[in-house]
Amino acid sequence: MRTAVFSTKAYDRQFLQAANVPPHVHELTFLEARLTLQTAPLAAGYRAVCAFVNDVLDAATLSQLANEGVQLIALRCAGFNQVDLHAAQRHGLCVVRVPAYSPHAVAEHTVGLMLALNRKLHRAYARVREGNFSLEGLLGWDLHGQTAGIVGTGRIGCVVARILHGFGLRVLAHDLAPSPELEALGVQYVPLAELLRSSDIVTLHCPLLPDTHHLINAQTVQQMKPGVMLINTSRGALIDTQAVIQALKSGHIGCLGLDVYEEEEDLFFEDLSNQVIQDDVFTRLLTFPNVLITAHQAFFTRNALEAIARQTMRNLSCFERGEPFDPHVEVTPQRLRK
Numbered sequence: 184m185r186t187a188v189f190s191t192k193a194y195d196r197q198f199l200q201a202a203n204v205p206p207h208v209h210e211l212t213f214l215e216a217r218l219t220l221q222t223a224p225l226a227a228g229y230r231a232v233c234a235f236v237n238d239v240l241d242a243a244t245l246s247q248l249a250n251e252g253v254q255l256i257a258l259r260c261a262g263f264n265q266v267d268l269h270a271a272q273r274h275g276l277c278v279v280r281v282p283a284y285s286p287h288a289v290a291e292h293t294v295g296l297m298l299a300l301n302r303k304l305h306r307a308y309a310r311v312r313e314g315n316f317s318l319e320g321l322l323g324w325d326l327h328g329q330t331a332g333i334v335g336t337g338r339i340g341c342v343v344a345r346i347l348h349g350f351g352l353r354v355l356a357h358d359l360a361p362s363p364e365l366e367a368l369g370v371q372y373v374p375l376a377e378l379l380r381s382s383d384i385v386t387l388h389c390p391l392l393p394d395t396h397h398l399i400n401a402q403t404v405q406q407m408k409p410g411v412m413l414i415n416t417s418r419g420a421l422i423d424t425q426a427v428i429q430a431l432k433s434g435h436i437g438c439l440g441l442d443v444y445e446e447e448e449d450l451f452f453e454d455l456s457n458q459v460i461q462d463d464v465f466t467r468l469l470t471f472p473n474v475l476i477t478a479h480q481a482f483f484t485r486n487a488l489e490a491i492a493r494q495t496m497r498n499l500s501c502f503e504r505g506e507p508f509d510p511h512v513e514v515t516p517q518r519l520r521k
């Protein structure tokens with residue numbers, strides 16, 4: 184099936200081409216452009232569009248894609264918050280995604296951020312390279328015996344819970360649907376307010392939905408323990424960044440690890456090292472010694488890219504042949520209520 188692949192990087196091309204083999208062979212056109220209303224006409228004549236996390240799939244762009252003859256939006260990611268699902272339905276566009284590829288990739292990166300922030304590895308690395316071998320300011324604490332609070336224990340949150348349990352942390356969790364396996368492990372499900380009140384580390388793994396937008400805001404920050412470590416590898420807009428900056432300034436938040444940022448579309452995945460960054464909120468975050476930011480790379484392992492490519496090619500085939508999709512692949516507006 185003729186498919187326009189937007190926001191293509193060299194690694195997308197490499198892994199999608201490797202997966203483009205029988206029985207899932209498709210005519211892929213790789214476009215470097217990010218999908219926006221302005222670039223949507225590039226999809227003219229294609230039945231499918233393959234998009235990533237920061238492509239724009241709002242009502243206007245979807246309308247334009249439908250006018251160009253596109254019938255399928257194949258997301259090569261798990262999250263679908265960037266898609267106006269109601270508009271897609273109105274225009275008869277089918278939206279599919281890769282619901283699970285490697286929860287381990289994201290979970291391991293999440294724990295990597297925790298370890299690095301706690302022992303200040305990002306600062307120690309720079310210091311030693313400068314010939315500064317002082318330990319002043321690098322004091323950490325044992326994670327063993329601390330309390331971690333996991334918001335959202337789906338595929339990724341579950342793996343994070345297991346790793347942290349293995350480290351000897353007490354693990355609290357909050358989810359609409361508790362996991363019996365985690366409960367059997369000793370993970371305790373509590374209301375969000377109790378999780379925030381009791382956790383030394385809070386890590387976010389719920390999807391970005393209308394009711395989780397700015398889940399961490401000025402009020403919920405105040406419910407957290409003074410000195411808390413906050414980690415977000417899920418979606419940027421789960422956090423009200425301005426509220427978090429105020430809490431970093433006051434010291435209420437002890438450290439912050441981010442792999443996602445609510446305005447990341449204009450920054451992440453590009454080399455902007457020769458440009459002046461215009462986002463003053465983001466640049467303020469960069470000034471804190473106790474903030475560690477990675478640019479949406481938690482998913483970025485070989486295993487994950489192989490799995491994403493395989494499932495994407497399979498999704499294209501299912502649509503083309505009119506076969507049913509694998510469970511949780513197709514996303515409709517009903518998903519927004521979950």
Ligand code: NAD
Binds near residue numbers: 335395
């Ligand atoms: P999942 O659907 O398996 O799990 C999400 C969990 O969140 C579910 O158990 C759900 O019940 C729960 N949930 C929903 N609303 C909630 C709420 N209000 N409070 C608490 N829990 C709630 O998803 P997953 O595969 O574990 O992925 C989690 C998120 O991670 C995705 O939505 C995506 O945004 C993000 N993600 C980030 C990267 C990255 O590279 N940084 C990669 C993949 C996924």
